Amino acid sequence: MSEHASTEHDGHSPSHYIRIWWILVLLLIASVVGPFIGEATGIQAITLFTAFGIAVIKAYLVVKNFMHLTVERKYVMYFIVTSLVFMLLFFAGAAPDVMKAEGQGWVKPLWLEQAEEAAAGHGAEAGHH
Amino acid sequence: MSARPIANTRTAAGMPTGKLAVWWLIASEIVIFGGVLGSYIMHRLAHDDWAVQAAYTNTWIGAFNTLVLLTSSLSAVLAHQAAESGDGKKAARLLYATCAGAVTFMIVKAFEWTTEITHGFTITSSTFWSFYYTAAGIHAAHVLVGAIIMLIVASAAKKGRDLHHVELIGLYWHFVDVVWIFLFPLLYIAK
Numbered sequence: 436m437s438e439h440a441s442t443e444h445d446g447h448s449p450s451h452y453i454r455i456w457w458i459l460v461l462l463l464i465a466s467v468v469g470p471f472i473g474e475a476t477g478i479q480a481i482t483l484f485t486a487f488g489i490a491v492i493k494a495y496l497v498v499k500n501f502m503h504l505t506v507e508r509k510y511v512m513y514f515i516v517t518s519l520v521f522m523l524l525f526f527a528g529a530a531p532d533v534m535k536a537e538g539q540g541w542v543k544p545l546w547l548e549q550a551e552e553a554a555a556g557h558g559a560e561a562g563h564h
Numbered sequence: 565m566s567a568r569p570i571a572n573t574r575t576a577a578g579m580p581t582g583k584l585a586v587w588w589l590i591a592s593e594i595v596i597f598g599g600v601l602g603s604y605i606m607h608r609l610a611h612d613d614w615a616v617q618a619a620y621t622n623t624w625i626g627a628f629n630t631l632v633l634l635t636s637s638l639s640a641v642l643a644h645q646a647a648e649s650g651d652g653k654k655a656a657r658l659l660y661a662t663c664a665g666a667v668t669f670m671i672v673k674a675f676e677w678t679t680e681i682t683h684g685f686t687i688t689s690s691t692f693w694s695f696y697y698t699a700a701g702i703h704a705a706h707v708l709v710g711a712i713i714m715l716i717v718a719s720a721a722k723k724g725r726d727l728h729h730v731e732l733i734g735l736y737w738h739f740v741d742v743v744w745i746f747l748f749p750l751l752y753i754a755k
Contacts (some may be wrong), residue, residue, distance in 0.1 A: 456638040460631065467627045470753050486749035494742045497634075501641045501738045508578045511587045518591040522598030526606065533603075534610040546735055 447500075455500045462489050462496075580725060585655050586732045593706075597743050600702065604695045604750060617692035618755045620685060625676050626707055626752030629669050630658045630744060636665025637741045640734040643721075647707045647730035655730050659718035662737060665713035674705055 467486020486517040498504045504512060531538060579582050608614055643658035677697075689698040710733070717729045 444656055447645070449645065452638055452641050452645070455751075456634060459634045460650040463627060463630055463634065466749060466753065467623060467630050470755075482753075486753040490745050492600070493634075493745045497637060497742050501637050501741075502735055507587075510577075511584075514588070514591045515594065518594035518598070521595055522602055525599060527601040529603070530606040 452500065455496055457498060459493055462493050465489055466493075573675060578727060580734050582728065583735070586735045590735065593739060593743075597699075597702070600695075600699050601746060604699060607691065607695065608750075608754065611691075614690075614692045615755050616688055617685075618751070620680070620683070621696070621752050621755075622679075623752045625672060626748050629672050630670070632665050632669050633741045633744050636662045636669075637738050639665065640737045644731045644734045647721060647727040650724075652724040652725065652727055655727065656722035657727065659714050659721065659730065660734070662712050663714050664720070666707050666714070669707055670704065670711075673700070689723050693730040699747055700751065703740070703743055706743070708741055710737050 466485050466489040469489070472483030473479060473485065482516040504515070532541075536543050536550065639658045639661040643655045644660065646652075646654035646658060685693050687694055714733050714737070717726070717733045720726045721730055
C-alpha cells in the first residue's frame with residue numbers, strides 16, 4: 436500500500452467514516468425532499484441545487500474521504516482531471532449538433548417543421564383572442 | 565524456465581502498480597460514463613418532452629438504492645481500514661457486507677426493471693428509455709463485476725492473503741458509488 440496515503444488514512448477512526456456516511460445520508464434526504472419543495476414553491480433553483488448541487492457535494496465527500504484522492508500522488512489527480520476535461524470537450528463539441536435545429540451547412544427539417552407548426556398554433560390562438 | 569514474480573509491488577511510480585492500475589482504470593471509466601451521461605444531458609436539455617417519460621421512474625426506489633450504495637461504500641472503506649491494521653478476517657467480513665449491498669442493489673433493480681418493462685417501458689420505447697436502460701445497465705454491470713471481484717478478494721483476505729487488494733477493490737467500489745450519485749438525480753429526480 437502506498438506509504439504516503441496510508442499514513443494519512445491511519446489518522447481516520449471508524450467514527451470519522453460513520454460521520455461522513457451520516458452526512459451523505461442527510462444530503463440524500465435533502466436531494467429527495469428539495470425537488471418537492473421546488474415544485475410546490477415554483478422555484479426551479481431549489482430543484483436544480485438540491486438535485487445536482489448536492490450530487491456534486493456527495494461525490495466530493497466520497498472521493499475525498501473514502502477514496503482519499505486528496506492525499507494520493509499528485510499525478511493521479513492530474514489524470515483524473517484530464518479525463519474530466521475530455522468529457523467536457525466531448526460535450527462542448529457534440530452539444531451544439533444535438534441541441535440546435537440548424538447550423539453551418541446542416542439543418543434538422545423535422546425540428547424546423549415542429550417549430551413552425553408551434554408558431555402557427557400560437558398565431559391562430561392569438562387570432563381567436 | 566524460471567518463474568518470475570508478477571510486478572505488483574513496484575514503487576517506481578510512487579505507489580504499488582496495482583493501485584496505479586486501478587486509478588488508471590477509473591480515469592478511463594470516467595470517459596465511458598462521462599460520454600453516456602454527457603449525451604443524456606445534452607439530449608435531455610434539447611427535449612423538454614422527455615419530462616413526461618421521466619415522470620414514470622420511481623424516485624423512492626432510486627433513493628433506496630442510493631442509500632444501499634452509500635452504506636456499502638462505508639463498509640468498503642472500513643474493510644480497507646481493517647486490512648491496513650492487518651485484520652484480514654474483519655476486512656473479509658466487511659467486504660461480504662459490501663457484497664450484500666451489491667446483491668440488494670441488484671435485486672431492487674431487477675424488481676424495478678420488471679415493473680417498468682411490464683408497464684410497456686422497454687429499451688425501444690423512446691430515446692429516454694434507451695438512455696435509461698443503457699446508463700443504468702452499464703452501471704449495474706459494474707456493480708455485478710465489482711461484487712464478484714470483491715468475493716474473491718474477501719476469500720483471500722479471510723486467510724490473511726493479499727490484504728492490499730482490499731484497498732484496490734474499495735477504490736473501484738467507491739467509483740461505482742460516485743457514478744450512481746450522478747445517475748440518481750439525472751434519471752430519477754430531474755422530471
